[in-house]
Amino acid sequence: MVNSMNQYIFYIVILVLLAIPLGLYIGKVMNGEKVLLSKILVPCEKLVYRFLKIDSSEEMNWKKYGACILWISGISFTVLFLILLLQGILPFNPQGIKGMGIPLAFNTAVSFVTNTNWQAYSGEAQASYFTQTVGFTVQNFISAAVGISVLFVVIRGFINKQKEQLGNFWVDFTRIILYVLIPLSIILSVLLVSQGVVQNPGSYETVNLVQPITLDNGQTVTQEIVPMGLAASQIAIKQLGTNGGGFFGANSAFPLENPTILSNILEMLSILLIPAALCFTFGRNIKNKKQGIAIFSAMMIVLLTALTITAISEHTGTPQVTSNTSVDSSTVNQSGGNMEGKESRFGIASSVTWSVFTTAASNGSVNSMLDSYTPMGGISLMLLIQLGEVIFGGVGCGLYGMIGFAILTVFIAGLMVGRTPEFLGKKIEPFEMKMAVFACLATPVAILVGSGIATLVPSITNSLTNSGAHGFSEILYAYSSAGGNNGSAFAGLAADTPFLNISLGVVMLFARFVPLLAMLAIAGSLAKKKKIAVTSGTLSTTNTMFVFLLIFVILLIGALSFFPVLALGPIAEHLKMIM
Template identity: 50%
Template structure:
């Protein structure tokens, strides 16, 4: 890596930690405020009319089953509403380009995609979605899907923080008697006090950098390249969607070119701000976790494991892209320029590699470079980051609860090695907990590998592959990895906007999201009901360097082992062929 790349990485991490620390305090207060009056009275007075309107009792905590049912019902209704909005947009206002309703299979895929925080886009946003659909449908779901992920993380944090059923709860406890809090209160407070203020501030910052925000009609302009044929430039409310797209780790762009489009990402400062926005809440949730469980070091340990894996991914991706393409070098292309295929000169290799790692370490999917044009190893790193379950920071909420699942597995493995009943944060880990952990970890590999096998076995799946051999296999594997792990980025060489892929990927997105959330909530309920034991001389410390290394090893070994044969058939073979 060049000095510029090292400096950029260091600046990014320093700014991220400085911003995440105070936000972690806010998130901890909101997490603790679900059942007790820890929030300021003026905030409670603002919330009260909303709860009365919805008929919600925010001080009434839910059992994990009730929490899960409320979450599933809310998101199912959101998917139906978004589907209907897309289908009917041709007859609705705020449609200056006169766009027709979206096809049924594409509307289904998009509705599931935005509700599950995936934002996979098989369409060109500016030529498919009206302003009303973008604002009332896609932007609203960007808020609500992000709030859902954070709510699940809050529920699991409360499970660890609870004193359990061994004694009666007191006012300083977040989840008495094994209950997880109120989903509706969580949803309101996360949206109202975290996502909306951050999105407002960030949207104004983006506007200051040149991101457009209007309801104008599309404009015809005369380009310098062609004086005969004018070019149509799409307008629209871009900054407002761009802000929550990044902060909520959603990733769906207003334009087809996503964050590579100058209307979405016009300057180097805007690009840095967008990368920081993607990982801001996931990093802050680690600090919030430590505060709520009563030991900030616990959150720092999780954040340390995430950061080490993140830095390693950046190093490998930057090295692979800087090494260039030997086939182009043989044709006389300057090797020192690296692999610039699919990248913009205004970003270069260092920023493009960093952004690719940021967006796939989180469940974001926004891109500033074509991942399909990366070198085999450079493209494999984003794929691996998704296949790990997106726990290297991860999505808002989903990254933390995914990493906590691996932390439980890590202490279980350590317990087996020393012959002691494993425990994490004073909670004994027994058979029920390990069954739920196993389900949560195995759901996405099953979806990815079975979905890839199905797509390659059927003619409808093979018809979308434009590139033969190992790279075509990688395109399908990347698409299923992105969908099942709720990322949304793609190796765009795959023609996936077909009825087959819209249905297959839509199913993978739904099961990949809620097939993990339900066992995580069940795990939270089981932990909340257990008494919290005091540490003894035989308790494994889970806040030091040894546990950080154990956690990293568990993530890499268990999370990646399922995919090794598939990776060998795709990017590894392609790398060996390229550099033979």
């Protein structure tokens, strides 16, 4: 257990040490300040503007900025949807994989455009190399850049004084990709290739097994097919951009996608690297570092709480296992606890940390089977998504979602003391509150309405591997994953059905664009206001009291929204297990 504790501490410390300098770097990039890569990338940036005929000096209001986002998202969806339908006749398809059906293509295209990467398909069996590279990998960059762009509009809303202009979407979009996502992806890709992650355009290979396997029907298997592909480059951006979609069906539990302990650490830390760094970017760019640290602290406290609950549940295991004398569940020279569904290469500590990181971020990649977690371990993962994925969350969208909760918090605090609520020198008035409510409640509404309708569809029961409370948890997790733009799967649910493909796709769209547009509207409203001087009666939003008040509001909304359905799923399953 001491070794596991050391692992948990190591992962968190390294994450923070990497996030701080990266956050400062991103802040400089988005302000147009000189950075280490400026000599190389400034000419490239200008070339992009000339080629696309972009006026980099143009300033946009929130409506035009939002229209640009909807335009590029619409084009992205259309292009990817057509690629998925037509991949059977498109080039770079050595395995001759056929095109997807319309419902699955719709679901998959929506999934990647919304930064969800929910996969109702198996990557190596149903997606060609052309689809993986030109389709999925490109969208991983675009969707991540959109999320970060919106965050900087929100930042400018607090900085600007009595003006409508909030920057230029195309400039923000270009800088994020050129200066942040591409350099980090290149570095991570090279490191992953060094660990054995595949990166080649060759056809799948047939190899001889070291030891033949005899099946139940008596047939002996002596060979297996090993999939190839340009995996490392997609895996790098899927982790860094909190996309999460695996090149292979088994995602990061697959040996060719995550072959070593070092590759596991690199991929796992990459999940939260940019979301954590953006907290420090926020503090730097609003010229209030304490505010960035306060929001980071709130996120980290909830993350560590979820990590503790999940770790204790998985290291302890289940009563059924511990009471079985034929199973050694001790921690002497082995992982102990609940090893079901976890990689023996990584053990419980690395599996738990990855699962908490991926559900805290809107990432969704996995290195273990979430369906095999204990009920209490699973509920903490599910709740991290259901809180709105604001505990670091997706790149950009996690932080601007947390800012929405901060606005709710200062409004509630203002009511308590009888003062007009203020946040970062701007008055929070009815319009901002309405938009903040839209932003904070979009995820619960999408999840609850979607899963509620799904449970009423008779055919859904045929898609479940399990019945009872666990079967309900499988449905709830699927819609939570879609509504949180997460993309991870609880497993046990055969998601490739027309109803699930369409309904989950609609949930993803709603949960992505309603909060996004609401936060843009808040930024536009705040930018037109003048700054208010700090007085003795101004509520401090950087002290310990505010941090815990913010956490309370987040948990309150999550508990009120989801406790009834969680009681029918994982809580009921836990009570049944211990009785």
